[in-house]
Amino acid sequence: MTDQKRKALVIGASGLIGSHLLTRGRVMGWEVHGTYxxxxxxxxxxxxxxxxEALLGILNELRPSVVLVPGAITNVDWAETHEEETFACNVDPIRLIASWARDEGGLVVFFSTDYVFDGKSGPYYEDNEKNPLSVYGRSKAVAEDILIDSGARGLIIRTTGVYGKESQGKNFVLRLLKTLDSGGEIKVPKDQIGSPSHAPDVARFTWRLIDKNQTGIFNVSGPCLMDRWTFATLCAQLTGRPTKGIIDVRTEELNQVARRPLKGGLLVHKVTKTLGVLPQDVVSGLSEMLDSGKGLISCEG
Ligand SMILES: NC(=O)c1ccc[n+]([C@@H]2O[C@H](COP(=O)([O-])OP(=O)(O)OC[C@H]3O[C@@H](n4cnc5c(N)ncnc54)[C@H](OP(=O)(O)O)[C@@H]3O)[C@@H](O)[C@H]2O)c1
Known part of the structure; x- marks a missing residue:
């Protein structure tokens, strides 16, 4: 018989973080269902x-004790010109899921970002004041508040600059390596500072927090602060690729539609103290991901 207490649903399991949540949850003994x-x-x-209707249908059918929601519109520039669609995906369903979970006594795990901040004074603690610069950041900030105010048990995982093996091959590291291998150039901002996070580690920490019955906001990111150009250069160096195709620029030169927080990144004191473990640093995370460069389009192992 199924142990309902260890049954979870990952909405958005086809994405980078979601795929690792699915794998790690199962390793940790959870019955995990996933959606694409x-x-x-x-x-x-x-x-x-x-x-x-479909959302309520799947919740009522599976009755998971934990609903994890990495699923979202994550293209920050697209979101900027599609506010209505972004809120319809990133905000409204959280209200529905939270209300369902409140009535069922379940836990909602919502994935958020350092884009809820303006990037004037990062890295940030969990309780720093939010001031998003973009539609995407605002959608996440509003959804966080809805979950907190809902009366449901809510765990908010804020993360940033996530890299890792994935089926869709979309994340920055995979795009970077592809560009360098084809002899192309990639412009990378040197004025955007963050704390790159390894997806398997984000997943591991999330399940540990769930198993420890934690609620509230937790920063779960890598512990190292670095600009995106240095991060890109490190990726190339660790895999023996030449770095000359990595062109350093300032963010404003990229003419992106949505504004980015420049001094971003997250401080991980709270999660480290709660779990007694430090998140994986960037050299260890990248080495694990890029180990011999094989099998990058997968999240196994
Ligand atoms: N990656 C980062 O650097 C980063 C940083 C900070 C916060 N986060 C947050 O972490 C979460 C996961 O990020 P990620 O990098 O794993 O994103 P991702 O790779 O883009 O995956 C997004 C997931 O959401 C699903 N999705 C998109 N639109 C949907 C819709 N209308 N209905 C249901 N599912 C939908 C996608 O499904 P399909 O692919 O099948 O369409 C996919 O499974 C997001 O909430 C993001 O805001 C990510």
Whole structure:
């Protein structure tokens, strides 16, 4: 018989963080179900967060004790010109999931970002004042508040600059290596500072917090602060690739639609103290991911 207490649903399990949540949760003895939206993966069920009926249907059918929501519109520039669609995906479903979980006594784990801050004075603690610069950042800030005010048990995982093996090959490290291997150039901002985070580590820490019955906001990111150009250069160096294709620019030269927090990044004192473990540093995380460069398009292992 299924132990309902260790049954979880990952909405957005076809994405970078979601795929690692699925794998790690199972390793830790949870029965984990997962959904995709536009990128079908065997074993995952289709769910669009904007389909309220389907969302309620899957919650009522599975009755998970934990609903993890990495699923979101994550393209920051697209979000900037599609505010309504972004809020319909990143905010409204959180209200529905939180209200369902409150009635069921379940836990909602929501994934958020350092883009809830303006990047004037990062790295940030959990309780620093929010001031998002973009539609994406605002959608996350509002969804956080909805979950906190809902009366449901809510765990908010704020992370940033996530890299790792993934099926869709979308994250910055994978795009960087592809560009360098094809002899191309990639412009990388040297004035954007963050704390790069290894997806398997984010997943590990999330499940540990769940197992410890934690609620509230937790920063879960790598412990090292670095600008994006240095991070890109490190990726190339660790894999023996030449760095000359990595061009350092200032953010404003990229003419991106959405504004980015420049001095971002997250401080991880709270999660480190709670779990007694420091998140993986960037050299160790990248080495694990890039080990011989094999099998990057997967989240196994
Ligand atoms: N990656 C980062 O650097 C980073 C940093 C800070 C915070 N976060 C947050 O962490 C979470 C996960 O990020 P990620 O990097 O794993 O993102 P990702 O790789 O872009 O994955 C996003 C996931 O959301 C799903 N999704 C998108 N639209 C959906 C919809 N309308 N209905 C249902 N599912 C939908 C996607 O499904 P399909 O692919 O199947 O369409 C995918 O599974 C996000 O909430 C993001 O805001 C990420």
């Amino acid at each position: 939206n536009s990128f079908p993966i065997e074993g995952l069920r289709h769910l669009s967060l904007t389909d309220r």
